[in-house]
Amino acid sequence: MMIKDDINTLRAKLDKSIVEGQDYSIIYNLSCQLDELIAKYYNESLK
Numbered sequence: 405m406m407i408k409d410d411i412n413t414l415r416a417k418l419d420k421s422i423v424e425g426q427d428y429s430i431i432y433n434l435s436c437q438l439d440e441l442i443a444k445y446y447n448e449s450l451k
Contacts, residue, residue: 407445414438 418434 407441407448411438411441411445414441 414434414437418431418438421431421434
């Protein structure tokens with residue numbers, strides 16, 4: 405369950421950074437981190 409919490413936390417952080425108009429590099433970095441966590445979640449759930 406912990407990875408789901410991490411995904412939700414990072415998603416909220418990404419959404420906030422987009423709304424606040426933060427620098428693109430920050431948004432991109434958060435998006436990449438989120439993609440990695442989602443991929444990890446799916447890989448673990450398929451085992």
